[in-house]
Amino acid sequence: MGVASAMPETAEHWAEKIRAGDVRAIARAITAVENQNALADDLLKQLFPATGAAYLIGCTGAPGTGKSTLVDRLAARYRTAEHSVGIIAVDPTSPFTGGAILGDRIRMQGHAGDSAIFIRSVATRGFLGGLARGTADIALVLDAAGKHYILVETVGVGQDEVDIVRLADCTIVVLVPGMGDDIQSMKAGLMEIADIFVVNKSDREGADRLEQQVQAMLELAPERNGWKPRVIRTVATEDRGVLELTQAIADFRKHSDGSPARAAKKVEYWKRRLVERLEQQLLHRAIPGREGARRLDACAIEVAERRKDPFTAVQDLLRDAGL
Amino acid sequence: MGVASAMPETAEHWAEKIRAGDVRAIARAITAVENQNALADDLLKQLFPATGAAYLIGCTGAPGTGKSTLVDRLAARYRTAEHSVGIIAVDPTSPFTGGAILGDRIRMQGHAGDSAIFIRSVATRGFLGGLARGTADIALVLDAAGKHYILVETVGVGQDEVDIVRLADCTIVVLVPGMGDDIQSMKAGLMEIADIFVVNKSDREGADRLEQQVQAMLELAPERNGWKPRVIRTVATEDRGVLELTQAIADFRKHSDGSPARAAKKVEYWKRRLVERLEQQLLHRAIPGREGARRLDACAIEVAERRKDPFTAVQDLLRDAGL
Numbered sequence: 232m233g234v235a236s237a238m239p240e241t242a243e244h245w246a247e248k249i250r251a252g253d254v255r256a257i258a259r260a261i262t263a264v265e266n267q268n269a270l271a272d273d274l275l276k277q278l279f280p281a282t283g284a285a286y287l288i289g290c291t292g293a294p295g296t297g298k299s300t301l302v303d304r305l306a307a308r309y310r311t312a313e314h315s316v317g318i319i320a321v322d323p324t325s326p327f328t329g330g331a332i333l334g335d336r337i338r339m340q341g342h343a344g345d346s347a348i349f350i351r352s353v354a355t356r357g358f359l360g361g362l363a364r365g366t367a368d369i370a371l372v373l374d375a376a377g378k379h380y381i382l383v384e385t386v387g388v389g390q391d392e393v394d395i396v397r398l399a400d401c402t403i404v405v406l407v408p409g410m411g412d413d414i415q416s417m418k419a420g421l422m423e424i425a426d427i428f429v430v431n432k433s434d435r436e437g438a439d440r441l442e443q444q445v446q447a448m449l450e451l452a453p454e455r456n457g458w459k460p461r462v463i464r465t466v467a468t469e470d471r472g473v474l475e476l477t478q479a480i481a482d483f484r485k486h487s488d489g490s491p492a493r494a495a496k497k498v499e500y501w502k503r504r505l506v507e508r509l510e511q512q513l514l515h516r517a518i519p520g521r522e523g524a525r526r527l528d529a530c531a532i533e534v535a536e537r538r539k540d541p542f543t544a545v546q547d548l549l550r551d552a553g554l
Numbered sequence: 555m556g557v558a559s560a561m562p563e564t565a566e567h568w569a570e571k572i573r574a575g576d577v578r579a580i581a582r583a584i585t586a587v588e589n590q591n592a593l594a595d596d597l598l599k600q601l602f603p604a605t606g607a608a609y610l611i612g613c614t615g616a617p618g619t620g621k622s623t624l625v626d627r628l629a630a631r632y633r634t635a636e637h638s639v640g641i642i643a644v645d646p647t648s649p650f651t652g653g654a655i656l657g658d659r660i661r662m663q664g665h666a667g668d669s670a671i672f673i674r675s676v677a678t679r680g681f682l683g684g685l686a687r688g689t690a691d692i693a694l695v696l697d698a699a700g701k702h703y704i705l706v707e708t709v710g711v712g713q714d715e716v717d718i719v720r721l722a723d724c725t726i727v728v729l730v731p732g733m734g735d736d737i738q739s740m741k742a743g744l745m746e747i748a749d750i751f752v753v754n755k756s757d758r759e760g761a762d763r764l765e766q767q768v769q770a771m772l773e774l775a776p777e778r779n780g781w782k783p784r785v786i787r788t789v790a791t792e793d794r795g796v797l798e799l800t801q802a803i804a805d806f807r808k809h810s811d812g813s814p815a816r817a818a819k820k821v822e823y824w825k826r827r828l829v830e831r832l833e834q835q836l837l838h839r840a841i842p843g844r845e846g847a848r849r850l851d852a853c854a855i856e857v858a859e860r861r862k863d864p865f866t867a868v869q870d871l872l873r874d875a876g877l
Contacts, residue, residue: 272865279863494858501864502854506837508868513836513877514829531825535817540602541824542595545831554836554877 242270246277249376252315254349257376261351264368275368278375285317285374287381288480289399291392291424296405297431301467301476302384308477309380317373318350321366321385321395349373363394364507370398396424398500400493401483403476405429406445408437422452425460427479433464433472456492458483517552526551565593569600572699575638577672580699584674587691598691601698608640608697611803612722614708614747619728620754624790624799625707629671631800632703640696641673644689644708644718672696686717687830693721719747721823723816724806726799728752729768731760745775748783750802756787756795779815781806840875849874 248256260278263271288305292298299320306316351369366383373381383399385392396402404425428445430438445462461479465472487493518527530548533539539547571579583601586594611628615621622643629639674692689706696704708718719725727748751768753761768785784802788795810816841850853871856862862870 276863276865279865280860283860497858498851498854501857502850504864505850505854505857505867505871506841508864509840509871510833510837512868512872513840514833517832517836518829527825527828528821530828531821534824534828535820537603537606540599541827541831542599542602544828545835548828548832549835 242273242277245270245274246281246375249274249278249372250281252376257349257372258351260372261369264372265365271368275371278371282371282374285370285378285381286484287370287374287383287398287400289383289385289396289402290405291385291396291402292405292407292429292431294386296407297467298384298386298405301405301429301431301465301473302382304467304470304473305476306380306382307470308473314379315377316349317370317376317378317381319366319369319373319381319383320350321383321392349376349378363398364504366395367398367504393424397496397503400487401426401480403427403429403480405431406441407432408435408441422448426458426483427476428460428462429472429476430462430464431467434466438464456487456490458486517548517554519552523552565596565600568593568597569604569698572597572601572695573604575699580672580695581674583695584692587695588688594691598694601694605694605697608693608701608704609807610693610697610704610706610721610723612706612708612719612725613728614719614725615728615730615752615754617709619730620790621707621709621728624728624752624754624788624796625705627790627793627796628799629703629705630793631796633671637702638700639671640693640699640701640704641671642689642692642696642704642706643673644706672699672701686721687827689718690721690827716747720826723810724749724803726750726752726803728754729764730755731758731764745771749781749806750799751783751785752795752799753785753787754790757789761787779810779813781809840871840877842875846875 245256245260249260260271260274262268263274290298290302290305302318302320306318309316370381370383383395385395402424404427406428408430430442430445432438433442442462442464449460449462461482463472463476463479465476467473518524526548530539530544534541534544568579568583572583583594583597585591586597613621613625613628625641625643629641632639693704693706706718706722725747727750729751731753753765753768755761756765765785765787772783772785784805786795786799786802788799790796841847849871853862853867857864857867
C-alpha cells in the first residue's frame with residue numbers, strides 16, 4: 232500500500248479496479264461523482280463502454296410507505312439468486328435531517344460482509360437540479376462495477392424524482408392503505424411512470440380498497456406499449472409478496488427488453504443528458520472561474536436595481552467571455 | 555381597427571399599450587411569453603425598465619387547501635382598497651386534467667367587468683423546467699402594466715414551485731386541518747419558504763392542533779432576518795381572516811422593504827435568471843435549428859448504443875457548432 236497509494240492514480244487504473252468490483256474504488260468513485268471532482272468525468276468516460284448491462288429498478292413512494300424495507304428485501308432476493316446488487320437511496324430532504332446518512336448505516340449492517348451489495352445515499356441537490364444527474368452517474372459507476380441490479384429509491388413524485396425514475400428500466404410505485412386522498416392528487420403523475428404498483432403493508436385495513444382503486448385507475452388509463460401495470464401486494468417487513476414482485480419485474484423485463492419503445496426511451500434519456508452536459512460546459516465557458524463569477528454578480532446587481540435589463544446583461548456576459 | 559391591426563406591431567408600441575394597462579395588449583403579451591414567441595424577448599426588454607414596483611405575493615399549498623378561494627378573496631380585498639391586481643395560477647398538473655383552464659374561466663366570472671384585475675393560468679412545463687421562467691416573465695408583464703399586487707398561486711412545494719416562490723416578495727403557505735402527516739414530511743421545505751402560514755378552513759376540527767403544530771415548528775426554527783413567520787387563521791369561503799392576512803402581509807412588507815436581506819435575495823434571484831438565460835442562448839448556438847436537432851438525435855443514438863461515450867458526444871456537438 233504505502234508507496235503505491237502515494238502515487239497519483241490515473242483514471243484508467245481506477246476504472247480498472249472498479250470494473251473488477253473493488254469496493255473501495257467504487258466508493259471513492261461515487262464520492263468523486265457526487266463532489267464533481269476534476270477526475271470524475273475522465274473516470275466516467277473510461278467506465279462508459281463497460282456500462283449498459285445492469286438492470287435499473289426505480290422505486291418511489293411517499294414517506295412512510297416502507298420503500299426502504301421493500302428495496303432491502305428485493306435486494307436480498309436477488310442476492311439469494313446470486314445476483315449482485317447496488318442500492319442508491321435518494322433523499323433530497325436529508326440535508327436538513329441527516330436521516331439518509333443514518334439510515335444508510337443502519338441498513339448496511341443488515342447486509343454486512345456481503346461485498347456484492349453496495350448501498351449509497353444521495354442527498355445533495357446541486358445549483359442546477361443536479362440530483363438526477365448525480366444519481367445517473369452513480370448508477371453508471373455501479374453498472375460498470377458489474378452490478379446485475381441497481382435499485383434506486385426516491386421519495387415522492389416531484390420533478391426531480393420523475394427525472395431520476397426516467398432513467399430506470401422498470402419503475403415501481405409503492406402505496407400503502409390509508410393514502411386515498413394522495414392517490415387522487417398524484418394520479419396523473421403516478422399513472423405516467425409506474426410499470427408496477429406495490430400495495431405495501433397490505434395486511435392493514437383498507438388494502439383491498441386501495442388495490443381496487445389502483446385497478447380502477449388502470450382500467451381507465453391507456454395501455455403503454457402493450458404493458459398493463461401490475462399491482463402486487465406485499466408486507467415487506469415479513470418478506471411477503473417480494474418473490475411475486477421479482478416475478479413481475481422479470482415479466483416486465485421480458486416484455487420490454489429489445490422493444491422499439493424501450494430503445495426510443497433510452498435515446499430520449501441520453502438526449503436530455505447530452506443537453507444538460509452541453510449547458511454545463513458552455514456555462515463554464517461563459518462564466519469562467521472567479522472572474523466570471525464576479526462579472527455575473529455585478530450584472531445581477533445592475534439588473535436587480537433596474538440599471539440594466541437582463542437581455543443586455545446576458546449579451547454583455549457573452550461578449551466579455553469572448554463568446 | 556381594420557387597417558391598423560393588419561400592420562405589424564413594433565415591440566415599442568406594444569410595450570406602450572401594456573404600460574397604459576390595455577387588457578388585450580397584456581393578454582397577448584402573456585401568450586407571447588408563454589409560447590416563447592420571437593417578439594417576446596424584445597417586448598420584455600422594452601418593458602423591463604418599467605418593472606420593479608409591483609409587490610409579488612406567492613401562495614402555495616397542497617391541492618384541496620382552498621388556495622384559489624383565498625387568493626381570490628385577497629385580490630378582492632386589495633381591489634376594495636383601490637389597488638390593481640394580477641393573478642397567476644400555476645398548475646403543472648393541468649395538461650392532464652384541463653382543470654386550470656376551466657377554473658380560470660369560472661374564476662374570471664367573479665371579477666367580470668373589473669379591468670384592474672387580471673387572471674391567468676400557467677400550465678405548460680417546458681423541456682428544461684420552463685415553468686418558473688415563464689411565470690417570472692408573466693409577472694414582469696403584469697408589473698410593467700402597473701399592477702400593484704401580483705398574486706402567484708402554485709400547487710405543492712416541489713422544486714418548480716419553490717423556484718416560483720423564490721421570486722415572490724412575500725410567501726404564504728396554506729395549510730388545512732387534517733393534514734398532520736403531510737406537514738411532518740414537508741416540514742423542512744415549508745419552514746424554508748414561508749413568511750406567513752395560513753390555517754385555512756379553520757372552522758374545521760383540528761384547526762387548534764394544526765396551529766399549535768405550526769407554532770411549535772416555528773419555535774424550533776431559526777429566525778430569518780429578524781422575522782418570525784405569522785400564523786393566520788382563515789375561512790376563505792366566508793372571507794374570514796382575510797383582512798388579518800392583508801395586515802400580516804403589510805407588516806412583512808414593512809419589515810423587509812429596503813432591508814439588506816431583501817436586496818441580497820433579489821440579486822440572488824437575478825443571478826439565477828441570468829444563468830438560465832445564458833444556458834438557453836448558448837444551447838441555441840450549440841444545437842442550431844433542425845440541423846442541430848438532427849445532430850443531437852444522432853449523438854444520443856450512438857451513446858444509447860454505447861458506440862460513443864457522452865463526453866466525446868458533447869465535444870463533437872460543440873465542434874460541429876463551431877464552439
